[in-house]
Amino acid sequence: MASRQVFLNYLKVADLKRELEERECETTGKKADLQNRLKEALENEDENPNTYLFEIAGDINSTLQSLIENGSKMQQKLEETSGNLRGMEQKLVENSSNLRGMEQNLRGMEQKLIENMDQKLLEKKIATxxxxxxxxxxxxxxxxxxxxxxxxxxxxxxxxxxxxxxxxxxxxxxxxxxxxxxxxxxxxxxxxxxxxxxxxxxxxxxxxxxxxxxxxxxxxxxxxxGQSHLEHVYHSQLKNRYQKSNESLQEFEADIVRLVRLAYSSTPENVMERLAVQAFLDGLRDTETRQALNLARPSKLVDAFGASFGIRSR
Structure with a gap:
C-alpha cells in the first residue's frame, strides 16, 4: 500500500489519534481538540506544525471511489442544471408566443382606433x-x-x-x-x-x-x-424609363407600350406609335444598338424591337 505526505490540517480523525498515540498523548475529544493537542506535541518536539508533513497510508481504491462519487454528484448537478435550462427555454418560447399574440391584438386595436378616428373626423368635417x-x-x-x-x-x-x-x-x-x-x-x-x-x-x-x-x-x-393627374405621373415615368441591367428587351418594350398608353390615352394611334419608338430608343441600355436604330429611324415600335435583336446578334 503506497503512502503519502499531508499537512496536519488534512489529517483525518483516525490519523490524528494514531499520531497522538505514538506520542503518548490523550486521544479523546473532537477533531479540533485532537488537532490542537497534536500541534502542542509538535511544538514540544521543536517542529513547525504548519509545515510538518505526516506520512499516512494511501488507499488508491478509496481515492478512486471518492473521485467517482464526486464525478457522479457533479454529473447529477449538471443534469439538474440542464433540466432547469430546458424549462427556462420552454418558458421563453411560451412568452415569445404570448408576446406575438399581444402584438397582434395591439395591431387590431390600433386599426379599430384609426377607423374610429377617421369616422369622427369625417363627422366633424360634415358638421362644419x-x-x-x-x-x-x-x-x-x-x-x-x-x-x-x-x-x-x-x-x-x-x-x-x-x-x-x-x-x-x-x-x-x-x-x-x-x-x-x-x-x-x-x-x-x-x-x-x-x-x-x-x-x-x-x-x-x-x-x-x-x-x-x-x-x-x-x-x-x-x-x-383622376386620370389627368395620373397622366402627369406616367409622363414622368416614361421620360425617365431606361432599360435595367437585368431586364430583357421584351420586358422593356412591353413596359414602354404600357406607359405610353397610360400617359397619352387620348392621343391618336400614329402619334402614340412615334412616341413609343422614341421612348424605346432613348431608353436602350446598349449604346451601339441605340445609335444604329437612330440612324435607321424605324417608324413602328415592332420594327425597332425586331431590329434591335438583329443588331445585337451581329
Missing part, C-alpha cells in the same frame, strides 16, 4: 359644412345615423384614386340619387360622405359654395386623383 336646406340636412342625418341605407353604403369606400371616384359618382348619380330624388346639392353631400383618407383633405381647399356644388366637387377630385 354649410348644408343649406333642411332636406340636405336630412340627407346627412340619414347617412350618419341609419346603417344600411343607400348613403351609408356610399360612406364606406375610400376615395383615393380615379376608379373609386368614378364608382361613387356613378352610384350617387344613378341608383341612390334616382331612388331618393336628390338635388345636385344633396348629391354633393352624399359624395362628401363617401370621402375617406387623404381625399377628405380636399374639403379644406373648397369654399362653402363649391362644397355644395356637385360638379365642382367632382372636378376638384378628378384634378387631384
Amino acid at each position: 359644412l354649410s348644408l343649406g336646406s333642411g332636406e340636405q340636412q336630412q340627407v346627412v342625418n340619414t347617412a350618419l345615423k341609419s346603417p344600411g341605407s343607400d348613403i351609408d353604403r356610399l360612406s364606406k369606400p375610400e376615395l383615393n384614386n380615379y376608379m373609386e371616384i368614378s364608382k361613387i359618382r356613378m352610384e350617387t348619380t344613378t341608383a341612390a340619387a334616382r331612388a331618393n330624388g336628390w338635388s345636385l346639392a344633396e348629391k354633393a353631400t352624399a359624395l362628401m360622405l363617401a370621402l375617406r383618407g387623404d381625399a377628405t383633405d380636399i374639403l379644406q381647399t373648397l369654399s362653402l359654395e363649391e362644397q355644395d356644388d356637385y360638379h365642382q366637387l367632382v372636378k376638384h377630385l378628378e384634378m387631384r386623383y
Whole structure:
C-alpha cells in the first residue's frame, strides 16, 4: 500500500489519534481538540506544525471511489442544471408566443382606433359644412345615423384614386340619387360622405359654395386623383424609363407600350406609335444598338424591337 505526505490540517480523525498515540498523548475529544493537542506535541518536539508533513497510508481504491462519487454528484448537478435550462427555454418560447399574440391584438386595436378616428373626423368635417336646406340636412342625418341605407353604403369606400371616384359618382348619380330624388346639392353631400383618407383633405381647399356644388366637387377630385393627374405621373415615368441591367428587351418594350398608353390615352394611334419608338430608343441600355436604330429611324415600335435583336446578334 503506497503512502503519502499531508499537512496536519488534512489529517483525518483516525490519523490524528494514531499520531497522538505514538506520542503518548490523550486521544479523546473532537477533531479540533485532537488537532490542537497534536500541534502542542509538535511544538514540544521543536517542529513547525504548519509545515510538518505526516506520512499516512494511501488507499488508491478509496481515492478512486471518492473521485467517482464526486464525478457522479457533479454529473447529477449538471443534469439538474440542464433540466432547469430546458424549462427556462420552454418558458421563453411560451412568452415569445404570448408576446406575438399581444402584438397582434395591439395591431387590431390600433386599426379599430384609426377607423374610429377617421369616422369622427369625417363627422366633424360634415358638421362644419354649410348644408343649406333642411332636406340636405336630412340627407346627412340619414347617412350618419341609419346603417344600411343607400348613403351609408356610399360612406364606406375610400376615395383615393380615379376608379373609386368614378364608382361613387356613378352610384350617387344613378341608383341612390334616382331612388331618393336628390338635388345636385344633396348629391354633393352624399359624395362628401363617401370621402375617406387623404381625399377628405380636399374639403379644406373648397369654399362653402363649391362644397355644395356637385360638379365642382367632382372636378376638384378628378384634378387631384383622376386620370389627368395620373397622366402627369406616367409622363414622368416614361421620360425617365431606361432599360435595367437585368431586364430583357421584351420586358422593356412591353413596359414602354404600357406607359405610353397610360400617359397619352387620348392621343391618336400614329402619334402614340412615334412616341413609343422614341421612348424605346432613348431608353436602350446598349449604346451601339441605340445609335444604329437612330440612324435607321424605324417608324413602328415592332420594327425597332425586331431590329434591335438583329443588331445585337451581329
